[in-house]
Amino acid sequence: MNNLLLHSCCAPCSSAIIEWMLANDYEPVIYYCNPNIYPEQEYLIRKNEITRYAHSLGLKIIDGDYDHEVWKQHISGLENEPERGGRCLECFKLRLLRSALKCKELGLGRFTTTLASSRWKSLPQINAAGTWAAAQVEGVEFWDRNWRKGGLQERRNQLLKENNFYNQLYCGCEFSISKEVKKSTEE
Numbered sequence: 763m764n765n766l767l768l769h770s771c772c773a774p775c776s777s778a779i780i781e782w783m784l785a786n787d788y789e790p791v792i793y794y795c796n797p798n799i800y801p802e803q804e805y806l807i808r809k810n811e812i813t814r815y816a817h818s819l820g821l822k823i824i825d826g827d828y829d830h831e832v833w834k835q836h837i838s839g840l841e842n843e844p845e846r847g848g849r850c851l852e853c854f855k856l857r858l859l860r861s862a863l864k865c866k867e868l869g870l871g872r873f874t875t876t877l878a879s880s881r882w883k884s885l886p887q888i889n890a891a892g893t894w895a896a897a898q899v900e901g902v903e904f905w906d907r908n909w910r911k912g913g914l915q916e917r918r919n920q921l922l923k924e925n926n927f928y929n930q931l932y933c934g935c936e937f938s939i940s941k942e943v944k945k946s947t948e949e
Contacts, residue, residue: 795826854891
């Protein structure tokens with residue numbers, strides 16, 4: 763079994779990837795590092811879902827800790843960028859740099875991210891951020907696999923229903939929330 767670090771954004775996006783990895787001789791260490799998620803209650807719901815799923819499979823999961831203020835400082839000045847703009851790139855870079863550092867700390871040589879499964883995200887941005895992060899940390903490599911292909915999107919949707927996962931309505935940060943979703947998160 764090949765070990766690697768899997769940066770996980772949520773259970774729905776992670777489930778089919780993890781299933782594929784286990785079927786293909788990979789055993790991921792799941793790293794939940796998402797300081798972008800707002801509000802903190804949303805972060806905890808998503809963390810609890812991926813933790814529940816990881817434990818059901820006997821996989822190790824590590825919480826990257828919630829540090830939303832550091833994330834806000836990191837993207838300062840980019841708040842009004844559109845989705846898939848400069849704010850998203852900087853967000854990916856921060857999260858994937860932390861993933862590369864955790865990968866090195868754990869003695870793993872390779873990491874990848876479930877962000878590459880979302881059709882709402884820019885795959886070139888994700889790959890650029892992951893490649894950049896790996897270049898900052900000696901001895902680790904970023905696996906820039908396109909997790910949208912090979913039936914994984916369809917399987918994701920099946921696993922979402924089978925596991926009764928909470929399925930979020932927005933990317934995670936307060937700048938990606940539509941007015942309707944924002945109102946419901948504040949109630």
